[in-house]
Amino acid sequence: MGKNIVIVDDSESIREVVEFTLTNAGNNVKVAVDGEDALKYFDGSKIDLVVTDLYMPKMNGIELIREIRKKEDYKFVPILFLSTESQQEKKIEAKEAGATGWIVKPFVPEKLLAAMNKVIR
Template structure:
């Protein structure tokens, strides 16, 4: 079965690079440009993993993460935070909110895929 990953980032070029990396490994992707867009795109869809930026307009990644964790349909969906934020305090906020991994931009595609593969069981 093909696994679907939601990629959330306000940068179109980052979404494109992440999506290309995931598609080359056989995943299907859905793209959203911020947290609100992500929540709208999740309506009626099952995703296996979410990769989200932290700093975005309208709804940031940590707010999105908290929102996902209170919804019955996404409560158990693993989330990777992909961000320029490397500060320990931000990472701790992400972990406390339920993030399963924290990947700092610029990312190494193989590292990203390794994190994805650990969180999505074949």
């Protein structure tokens, strides 16, 4: 247990819910307010999971996923994205960028953990 998880969302409230849920489930959580901000965590340190929003002012989620996948150390790190869109096209775009899975807002903590359990153990 105790995964290193990076949460990226421009909405503080959502960030906190996700952070709270994941921290309570015993993980080490780091938060970033947008894609650009998140990149600072990808400095070679161990990251087990990334949870990112898609719509953010500075570097959106899809751009972030592409950036992460470019890095040798994080080619295979699972990335989940949060989205209110259950539209197929957005999912496909994110998947093509290299996302592992997604969580549809609104979600309850159990659902978040369920999605997380699909990609890390």
